[in-house]
Amino acid sequence: MRATTLLAAVIFVIAACRRPQDQPDGAPSPPPPPPPGVRVVDMIPASLSGETWQDAEPFLTTFASNPNILAASAFTPNPGGPASTTAPIYVSDDSGNTWSLRNTLPSNVQTADITHAGGESPALYATILSTPSIALKDLETNDVLSATAMTQDATRPNVDQPFVRASRAASTDRLYVGINDFAAPNGRTATVDVSLNGGATFTSRRIESRNTLGQNGPSIRPAVAQNNMVYVAYFGWRSNAGDTITTDIVVARDDNGATGTTPFRDLRDPSDNQPGRLVATGRTIVFSNAPTLGQERIGSTLSLAVDAARSDTVYIAWADRVGSGDIQTVHVRRSLDRGATWSNDLRMLPNTTNPSLAVADDGTVGLLYQQLTGTGSASRWVNRFEQSRDGFATHQDLVLATVPASTPALQFLPYLGDYDMLLTRGTEFLGIFSAANTPDPANFPSGVLFQRRVNQATHQLLDGSGSPVAVSIDPFFFSVPVMP
């Protein structure tokens, strides 16, 4: 009897997750569908229509074993409140059309950082800074759709901004976790924790080969090609005057999946023959943990993407200050020879943060970013997606969202996130960003679907009872076809 009851409940849950989305009783009809092929979905589910949290710093994972399944995260708290001992993750089993939250992360209420990557089965590997300790936890589950807590593979304190990528080799998932490890010797903190056995064990690989001001920048970004060539981008912080940092932008490479005893030494700079190619040197970064770009902080903006099928091609994007009047500008560059030489700036985007790059199967590069336009109360965060097949000599541009930058007021930092995420799968780009959630169709020129209860005619968010809900920051999933 007990087993039957449990089975029925589980079947009901699965069925509930797979039902098509529609509006609660009495709510206005949904808006017209978005333009063909483009989807933008507010990920807050209907059962959390009353939520007003700042769901910043989103991240997205796909699963090769099942294209319908997606996992995502943000600084979304456990709805259960401050006594909760778990934090939620978003999952979709219908390719991103609908999402639900499951409290499966071992962190009180929410995480302080989280990234993840997919493995087989569909396994999910997550790296988090857990609260309240802010310790690193490497987590995994064999089934991302499971609602049971993820298991902990490893943990340690005193690291920052874990960023995990995964690849498959010899029937085993390999994990590459970029972290800024303050336990590293000599202030060379840029590190990749490598697991060649699906998270069973990790080895910390130090990738900075030069002197630093005492540490590297927070962002360490691995990218893995199908042939197991692993690139890593990082900021080589060389000197500082207060919070104004002079930095190099560096790319290291390992040609054998970081399986050797001295990995990440396959790409050297001709200037000093040290591992790590200097893509740019002597750049200025302002490390500001305060509202600086609109209500957003700045200080460590970096993205790296390799053409998975053609590992000679790799793209990098970073932000630095260009001239004294600039807050920060994003630069995009490309290498066609495995990082040996790099282009000049293919894109320069002022007042921009959170670039995220991905390369589609046919070589088309996608670029997601968030740009602050206008000033004062007229300022807006414009969330754009560009794709190009000729190194951005020409590109297709799409505005996913353009929302007021001063509303809502920040609850904490980061306001939108220190990163967002762009991926590719087949003939699609898939991505995630955080933005203000006013349900005004004018804010979403490519269309938008809300799961949570809204009235798009009156531009109001509604709770379950139909009462108005304050505007907040929500995570938005999107997909865009690779341009023909």
Next chain:
Amino acid sequence: MRTRSLIVPIVLISLAVPLSAQLSRAALVRQSDIIFAGTVTRAGVVRVDQVFEKPSAVSLMKGDSVTVLPARAGSPGSPPLNPGMQATFYTTGWIYGRWITVREVGHEAIGPQLATVAGTGTAQQDLVAKARQQVNDADLKARIQAAAMVVVGRVEQLRPMEYGPRPTGAPARPRRFTEPNWQEAIIHVDEGLKGATAGERVVVRFPGSRDVAFVGTPRFAAGQEGTFLLQKDTATGSPLALMAGQPVQAYTALHRLDVLSKQDAQHVRTLMRGP
């Protein structure tokens, strides 16, 4: 399928509950964040008759259907959920999608005592509220007992924490967004409830960072009045602070229950006097 019950407002008349059962109810409440009265409609599905507690973000109201993962067999107070059964369900949110799926912590069957009356409050609701108050008081009392100092006072001044000179060869403080950026609040003690006397000044450290890692941690403002539950500082790695040039013990108040309003002082006094 979102069902809306046509049942008129109801009162859930509770059974006469012995003290031991009340303690059990408090234990159920402690582990629950969604508590509602409902009727089992089919295996694993409960129609909500009245919501007693839920997080503000959660959409849940009378007439909704909730999927309930039953508590494990043998759990106290958790007989099987049979269709037609009416009970108060103590649960935690499990999956939030179009609908809510909850894990049952336990339930109290209310059976034939279900009655139809007007009004918003019910006896069962009162019992749940009293149990919640009992839990909250127990939590606060534990914080009071663990505190090195409990004071009613006013924040006179804020200042950055002085770390002192860095020893030769010691690494610099890291630049990372999760760095706490410790600040110090100088609190003038108006009334010492535990471990302090009126007129003292106490140094209380708190993270000044607005990073997400500290979003639930109390922060102080100049002029702020309150009732403060203080722990000796074991968080910053430097337990002593300077006051008028002299080293003094530094304190922290990092838990959400450690910073209360000035008006809460009376409640704190009552809890301190209690058994």
